[in-house]
Amino acid sequence: MDYDVKGNLHEVLGSLPAGVSLVAISKFHPNEFIEAAYAEGQRIFGESHEQELAKKVASLPKDIQWHFIGHLQSNKVKYIAPYISMIESVDSLKLLKEINRQAAKHDRVVKVLLELHIAEEDTKSGLSLDACREILEAGEWREMPHVQICGLMMMASNTDDEQQIASEFDEAAQFFDEVKAKYFADDDAFCERSWGMSHDYHIAVKHGSTMVRVGTTIFGPRIY
Numbered sequence: 001m002d003y004d005v006k007g008n009l010h011e012v013l014g015s016l017p018a019g020v021s022l023v024a025i026s027k028f029h030p031n032e033f034i035e036a037a038y039a040e041g042q043r044i045f046g047e048s049h050e051q052e053l054a055k056k057v058a059s060l061p062k063d064i065q066w067h068f069i070g071h072l073q074s075n076k077v078k079y080i081a082p083y084i085s086m087i088e089s090v091d092s093l094k095l096l097k098e099i100n101r102q103a104a105k106h107d108r109v110v111k112v113l114l115e116l117h118i119a120e121e122d123t124k125s126g127l128s129l130d131a132c133r134e135i136l137e138a139g140e141w142r143e144m145p146h147v148q149i150c151g152l153m154m155m156a157s158n159t160d161d162e163q164q165i166a167s168e169f170d171e172a173a174q175f176f177d178e179v180k181a182k183y184f185a186d187d188d189a190f191c192e193r194s195w196g197m198s199h200d201y202h203i204a205v206k207h208g209s210t211m212v213r214v215g216t217t218i219f220g221p222r223i224y
């Protein structure tokens, strides 16, 4: 392995404040990279493609907690429902319902985050703040015993403007407070603010993040 996964992992972990957890984003990286991080105690890994994830799940330790972070089509939910620990990228009511339906078949409760679209780019998926408000207000999610909504996920704009990135994280944090107070005040499980990637996690942890998703800084550049 020509990449110092062990050293990089410890550097990232060492820079996270208490209470912030690390999702090691292993998409497009081989098993030996994941095993190197696993050997150092890392247990939460994130993937964005269902087929790649299925292969890794079959051949890696069973106590890994897999997070799904990519755009998820409803018809793919059935493949990951048996084992996925958290789906961070819920961007529609339709998807939420399908996760509930498939998790029920396996008698599981799947943790989910609602993904917000706050960044400037049109290409990033996620719910507008209003669309997210609508889903929560409609209340159908209260009748879904096989999903547990644990918080929010978002990506900031891909820019070098650190002030803009910080203000997008602040916007997400404010929105978190709004929906926490309105819908989840008595629900301790609704506590996660998943923001911050390799280039901006050091900003994210100063702006409300409880969970960072870091790939490149730990595993190096992805080879597609």
Ligand SMILES: *Cc1c(COP(=O)(O)O)cnc(C)c1O
Pocket (backbone or CB within 6 Å): 025, 027, 048, 069, 070, 155, 197, 198, 199, 213, 214, 215, 216, 217
């Ligand atoms: C790939 C990915 C990451 C990790 O990005 P890095 O820049 O490699 O840290 C984080 N979040 C999501 C949603 C991703 O797709």
